[in-house]
Amino acid sequence: MAEQQRIVINGGKRLEGEIAVQGAKNSALPLLAATVLCSGETVLHNCPRLSDCDAACRILECIGCKCRREKNTVTADASVISGVEVPTELMREMRSSIIFLGSILARCKTCRLSFPGGCELGPRPIDFHLKALREMGAEIVERHGYLDCSAPKGLHGARIALSFSSVGATENIMLAASLAEGVTEIHNAAREPEIADLAEFINKCGGKVSGAGGSTVAIEGVEKLSPCEHRIIPDRIAAATYLCCGAISGGELILTGVDHADLRPVTAVLEQMGCSIYTYGKGHLFINTRKPLVSPGTIRTNVHPGFPTDAQPPLMALTSVASGTTVFVENIFENRFKHASELARLGAKISVEGKVAVVTGVKALSGAELISTDLRGGAALVTAGLAAEGTTRIGGLSHIDRGYENIEGVLRSVGADICRR
Ligand code: EPZ
Numbered sequence: 358m359a360e361q362q363r364i365v366i367n368g369g370k371r372l373e374g375e376i377a378v379q380g381a382k383n384s385a386l387p388l389l390a391a392t393v394l395c396s397g398e399t400v401l402h403n404c405p406r407l408s409d410c411d412a413a414c415r416i417l418e419c420i421g422c423k424c425r426r427e428k429n430t431v432t433a434d435a436s437v438i439s440g441v442e443v444p445t446e447l448m449r450e451m452r453s454s455i456i457f458l459g460s461i462l463a464r465c466k467t468c469r470l471s472f473p474g475g476c477e478l479g480p481r482p483i484d485f486h487l488k489a490l491r492e493m494g495a496e497i498v499e500r501h502g503y504l505d506c507s508a509p510k511g512l513h514g515a516r517i518a519l520s521f522s523s524v525g526a527t528e529n530i531m532l533a534a535s536l537a538e539g540v541t542e543i544h545n546a547a548r549e550p551e552i553a554d555l556a557e558f559i560n561k562c563g564g565k566v567s568g569a570g571g572s573t574v575a576i577e578g579v580e581k582l583s584p585c586e587h588r589i590i591p592d593r594i595a596a597a598t599y600l601c602c603g604a605i606s607g608g609e610l611i612l613t614g615v616d617h618a619d620l621r622p623v624t625a626v627l628e629q630m631g632c633s634i635y636t637y638g639k640g641h642l643f644i645n646t647r648k649p650l651v652s653p654g655t656i657r658t659n660v661h662p663g664f665p666t667d668a669q670p671p672l673m674a675l676t677s678v679a680s681g682t683t684v685f686v687e688n689i690f691e692n693r694f695k696h697a698s699e700l701a702r703l704g705a706k707i708s709v710e711g712k713v714a715v716v717t718g719v720k721a722l723s724g725a726e727l728i729s730t731d732l733r734g735g736a737a738l739v740t741a742g743l744a745a746e747g748t749t750r751i752g753g754l755s756h757i758d759r760g761y762e763n764i765e766g767v768l769r770s771v772g773a774d775i776c777r778r
Pocket residue numbers: 382383384386453479480481482483484485486487521522523524525526666667689690691732733760
């Protein structure tokens with residue numbers, strides 16, 4: 358159904374109003390995997406209604422958990438795990454389903470997953486995940502596109518040094534280590550806010566995780582974890598996207614339910630471009646853009662607390678109408694500029710050379726027919742469409758629906774002329 362649909366935007370409207378930011382997709386997914394560790398019924402609040410979360414729930418049900426959703430609360434009952442295999446079609450639906458390996462292995466000592474497919478951003482290897490789990494005692498055989506994993510004597514603690522601060526690998530190790538024998542140390546761990554959210558969840562269930570958010574995370578394995586109730590942190594990338602939407606429209610937005618600290622790498626760049634940003638109260642953030650936007654210079658994506666790669670596409674859309682030249686250096690994924698050619702159809706001036714994209718700001722964009730190439734690339738097209746003169750039609754909505762809860766409804770509520778047909 359989403360394939361025939363189009364988001365249709367008549368650009369030029371100034372956004373004004375308040376947006377309650379959704380729960381974080383990239384926290385919800387590892388947390389849904391973490392419910393496998395608990396023999397009982399876990400409750401996750403502020404879980405965004407996204408196709409990726411639905412896919413994660415289907416994986417849980419496939420191994421015998423019972424999942425149900427009431428609005429933004431998901432309950433997952435993992436009292437009984439009746440299977441340890443995640444079939445290909447589910448693995449292909451969402452490449453981050455590799456995150457289930459650690460928790461299924463920890464709980465059931467065996468797991469069979471098909472190799473997660475690559476995605477639009479590149480091959481998405483999982484070598485860090487497999488190397489770490491092997492160091493914890495897992496035997497993993499890769500054959501016929503499947504991963505046969507087992508730890509007959511259970512997993513044991515290990516001192517793991519990640520060659521790159523991989524978010525998913527850090528999360529997978531934390532999940533596996535929480536029920537392993539002994540202590541696991543992760544050196545050069547990812548420091549993204551979602552790591553701390555996962556650690557808080559595991560500790561609420563009776564686990565012993567320390568150092569999350571820093572470069573060294575220690576996990577002392579425990580016998581058993583009991584289910585808990587947890588509220589998922591706000592989605593800093595959805596927040597960053599809506600800030601870019603507000604800024605490109607020359608508007609004035611209040612975001613609620615955000616974590617200012619998590620957004621600092623993005624708000625610092627927007628202030629550099631001429632936006633005024635104030636944080637106040639609990640989780641409120643105000644942005645207005647009265648002055649004409651200027652280029653922020655060079656943007657290098659990096660692991661947290663550097664500039665987040667997921668915010669690079671929407672920011673590129675914003676810089677395409679800022680005066681001056683912006684250089685983007687994409688250090689995290691090897692193929693994350695596919696939205697540049699779609700933005701060029703609106704009149705953006707972007708030249709891409711490997712991991713560098715050079716954006717020369719133009720006075721105005723004009724509407725066109727576009728196709729989303731990936732999740733955040735699609736968000737970039739929506740951002741640009743808000744400012745493009747005339748009508749912009751965007752296809753490939755299944756990409757956007759993976760990470761944004763009702764994006765057209767949210768933007769319409771603050772004055773955008775946008776609908777889904
Ligand atoms: C998480 O992906 C996020 N996804 C991504 O968000 C985000 O872009 C990324 O972290 C970086 O912040 C979820 O949390 C579900 P990585 P992940 O492991 O864990 C290479 C979005 O738009 N790598 O930190 O897959 C990998 O190829 C998505 O919401 C290996 O080489 O990211 C990539 O170049 C997109 N071997 C780099 O590391 C491995 O074993 C970063 O990957 C694992 C990763």
